[in-house]
Amino acid sequence: MLVSAISDHDRRTSIMLDCGFSVKEAERRLARLDMLPAEVAGIVVTHEHGDHIRGVFKFARRYGTPVWLSYGTYQAAQADSHGVDIHFCRDDEVFSIGELQVHPYTVPHDAREPLQYCISSSGCKLGVLTDVGHKTDRIVSALSGCDALVLEWNHDAEMLSNSSYPYSLKMRIGGPHGHLSNAVAAEILREVDKSKLKLVIAAHLSQQNNKPELVERLMADVLEGAMIEIGIACQHQGFGWKEVR
Ligand SMILES: [Zn+2]
Ligand SMILES: [Zn+2]
Known part of the structure; x- marks a missing residue:
């Protein structure tokens, strides 16, 4: 899922929430939304299940996109994260990506340390x-x-x-x-x-x-x-x- 915010000064920030597809499919879906992969300012990951994380590290490596996820998700994913800019986030600690403020919150799900997110801007x-x-x-x-x-x-x-x-x-x-x-x-x-x-x-x-x-x-x-x-x-x-x- 893609979330974009446009500030008062016309600055746009777009982030991808999870990437359960192959890089090719993610590229196709971005194109449908008139977006270039390089315009994605970050990937924010909810948990390690394949339908959410499958393409995350490959996409991030190819396009130099930073990734935010919980430490538990990172550990459980056991993915090759070589060369990927990783940021750990945790429950209730708000972080910013460009114009967007991202607020992680914990949920009950059968994953190591799942987070869901509220995303705010202006x-x-x-x-x-x-x-x-x-x-x-x-x-x-x-x-x-x-x-x-x-x-x-x-x-x-x-x-x-x-x-x-x-x-x-x-x-x-x-x-x-x-x-x-x-x-x-x-x-x-x-x-x-x-x-x-x-x-x-x-x-x-x-x-x-x-x-x-x-x-x-x-x-x-x-x-x-x-x-x-x-x-x-x-x-x-x-x-x-x-x-x-
Ligand atoms: Zn799941
Ligand atoms: Zn799922």
Whole structure:
């Protein structure tokens, strides 16, 4: 995912949040957003699972892009980071990349030291939450007061339990360190302070165990009557630029 901010002086900073694709695919996706790889000022990594980290170090090495991640993620990834400019970050310690302030917060997920991030610039705040097993007070407070949210709606609990997945995988995904069910995602969206919220994008939907129309309906239920735009990121296309002021 790509996040950009443009300052009052027209200075633009863009960062990539995770890179689960090959370098080639990442380049293709950047081109679709009219971005050159060299314009990415940094890669911020949530955790070591392949769908988030696969292309990170290769991309960083090729383009000299600095990488931010937790020490636990770095250790667990066991990736070849030779020649990569690595910065360690930790829960609740804000750091800056150009015009962007990045605030890491901890989440329950079956990874070594997973972090999710809120990213702010000029008083505008984006909250991102994927790969999380259950709702915590910390998550609700971190995501409160955002102008935009990207929120995991992974699975419908009933579709998951009726799926052909092996029992152990069902337990992992649906467990307290797995992924967010639609019901829990809806609960988080219900509980966060939405006074500034203008945009919510649902992400990390399971292709087998969820339906975009189900997620859309649940989001609309929670947000009923509010002037908040909703969208769904699909795995193949992602989504285009969304502007929030
Ligand atoms: Zn994931
Ligand atoms: Zn994960």
